[in-house]
Amino acid sequence: MKTKYLLSDEQIPRHWYNVLPDLPAPPAPVLHPATLKPVTPDDLAPLFPMALIEQEVSMQREIPIPDEIREALARWRPSPLYRARGFEKAIGTRSRIYYKYEGLSPAGSHKPNTAVAQAFYNAKAGVRRLATETGAGQWGSALAYGGQLFGLQVTVYMVRVSYEQKPYRRSMMHTWGAEVFPSPSDRTNCGRAILRETPSSTGSLGIAISEAVEDAATHDDTKYALGSVLNHVILHQTVIGLEAQEQMKMAGDYPDVVIGCHGGGSNFSGIAFPFLRDKLHGKSVRLLAAEPASCPSLTKGTYTFDYGDTARMAPIVKMHTLGHDFVPPGIHAGGLRYHGASPLVSLLVDQGLVQAVAFMQRPCFESAVLFARSEGIIAAPESSHAIRAALEEAKRADEEGKERVILFNLSGHGHFDLAAYDAYFAGKLEDFDYPREAVERSMAKLRWRCNAIAARARGARTSR
Ligand SMILES: Cc1ncc(COP(=O)(O)O)c(C=O)c1O
Numbered sequence: 118m119k120t121k122y123l124l125s126d127e128q129i130p131r132h133w134y135n136v137l138p139d140l141p142a143p144p145a146p147v148l149h150p151a152t153l154k155p156v157t158p159d160d161l162a163p164l165f166p167m168a169l170i171e172q173e174v175s176m177q178r179e180i181p182i183p184d185e186i187r188e189a190l191a192r193w194r195p196s197p198l199y200r201a202r203g204f205e206k207a208i209g210t211r212s213r214i215y216y217k218y219e220g221l222s223p224a225g226s227h228k229p230n231t232a233v234a235q236a237f238y239n240a241k242a243g244v245r246r247l248a249t250e251t252g253a254g255q256w257g258s259a260l261a262y263g264g265q266l267f268g269l270q271v272t273v274y275m276v277r278v279s280y281e282q283k284p285y286r287r288s289m290m291h292t293w294g295a296e297v298f299p300s301p302s303d304r305t306n307c308g309r310a311i312l313r314e315t316p317s318s319t320g321s322l323g324i325a326i327s328e329a330v331e332d333a334a335t336h337d338d339t340k341y342a343l344g345s346v347l348n349h350v351i352l353h354q355t356v357i358g359l360e361a362q363e364q365m366k367m368a369g370d371y372p373d374v375v376i377g378c379h380g381g382g383s384n385f386s387g388i389a390f391p392f393l394r395d396k397l398h399g400k401s402v403r404l405l406a407a408e409p410a411s412c413p414s415l416t417k418g419t420y421t422f423d424y425g426d427t428a429r430m431a432p433i434v435k436m437h438t439l440g441h442d443f444v445p446p447g448i449h450a451g452g453l454r455y456h457g458a459s460p461l462v463s464l465l466v467d468q469g470l471v472q473a474v475a476f477m478q479r480p481c482f483e484s485a486v487l488f489a490r491s492e493g494i495i496a497a498p499e500s501s502h503a504i505r506a507a508l509e510e511a512k513r514a515d516e517e518g519k520e521r522v523i524l525f526n527l528s529g530h531g532h533f534d535l536a537a538y539d540a541y542f543a544g545k546l547e548d549f550d551y552p553r554e555a556v557e558r559s560m561a562k563l564r565w566r567c568n569a570i571a572a573r574a575r576g577a578r579t580s581r
Pocket of ligand 1 (some may be wrong): 344382451452528530
């Protein structure tokens with residue numbers, strides 16, 4: 118009755134898997150937010166070190182992981198793969214469920230996989246400080262840790278609703294030496310403008326990104342770090358899926374479906390993209406992204422060009438979006454409250470290679486409680502969406518009289534989210550419907566820009 122599949126330190130992947138050369142269609146160009154022209158490496162240089170800009174556009178399928186990064190990763194990688202025997206029994210399913218557990222990293226999620234890589238490349242380029250946004254605090258704490266490891270100062274703009282809901286994430290960031298401000302804040306022009314218009318703004322990832330980008334763009338010694346969405350972030354997360362492939366071999370199984378929750382797309386892509394490579398080579402495997410019904414960019418968003426942030430300072434990318442000034446309801450899965458999605462995942466959804474599903478937060482918590490009681494691990498509210506998806510896949514297989522192999526990414530633990538569990542037990546957790554009117558308002562504002570942006574983009578397909 119084997120329960121966990123472990124790899125040795127030497128088996129930490131030596132290369133990241135870059136999906137770009139394997140895409141079924143060329144990615145759309147990334148556009149400059151002011152000129153609407155395709156961005157050049159020079160445009161991005163105020164925000165990112167050149168090594169990361171190169172990774173963003175690289176067509177090399179396997180990119181070597183520097184020893185310094187592998188050493189840093191070795192503190193928690195390879196992460197274990199578990200067979201969820203207790204959860205299977207609790208569901209009463211005939212399917213076999215496996216999960217890759219990313220909650221053993223110092224910050225408790227998958228985010229340090231890219232935080233240490235980004236901190237390493239920035240430190241190597243002589244950068245002194247990093248500015249970033251964070252939703253639930255997982256990314257902010259991961260970057261605070263990564264910055265500490267490579268001698269960088271870190272400034273975090275934390276979405277206000279999470280800043281208030283999750284004080285201990287702040288404490289973690291402080292412990293690792295970072296400074297943390299609730300966003301919108303009065304430290305940036307865009308934060309002040311939003312506070313003037315909506316003094317009680319709960320904030321959003323889009324707003325916090327604007328503040329961090331403005332901070333980096335206005336300070337010579339500072340660069341910006343993003344915890345998801347971008348190609349290089351997804352690249353760094355592929356260690357998850359590469360390890361999982363080895364571990365599934367040890368288990369003598371291969372997944373019928375690979376699941377990850379979806380905010381900006383990095384943990385989903387991290388586990389799914391190495392399996393996508395198999396799929397493109399003829400393997401039968403479904404890839405399923407699970408997102409919140411209150412912020413359903415993949416299932417209800419429009420696939421179009423939009424700004425990555427609320428104040429329209431970040432580059433414009435083609436993605437599934439709900440509109441850059443859409444502020445999602447304050448669900449507890451703060452890390453999934455992003456108006457857009459990774460351009461790579463968006464393209465693959467558009468091409469039918471990735472599927473998406475959306476859930477309300479209460480059924481997710483219900484599944485996470487069942488999981489905690491049967492497997493022991495208390496999941497992050499974000500990860501509970503993947504648990505829910507795995508449970509529904511198993512139940513569907515049973516109804517169809519099938520036995521499936523289900524693999525999901527348990528992206529983090531919920532030890533700092535226990536107030537959300539308390540709210541669930543007290544019956545105080547609200548299920549937010551799809552906020553149709555707010556999305557329509559935001560998309561209407563975007564629409565008039567879209568045509569102009571798309572027209573200019575048509576002439577520039579190869580810019581990336
Ligand atoms: C635990 C956890 N899982 C998932 C996510 C979603 O992010 P992404 O879609 O980039 O993996 C977050 C974001 O903060 C998170 O903290």
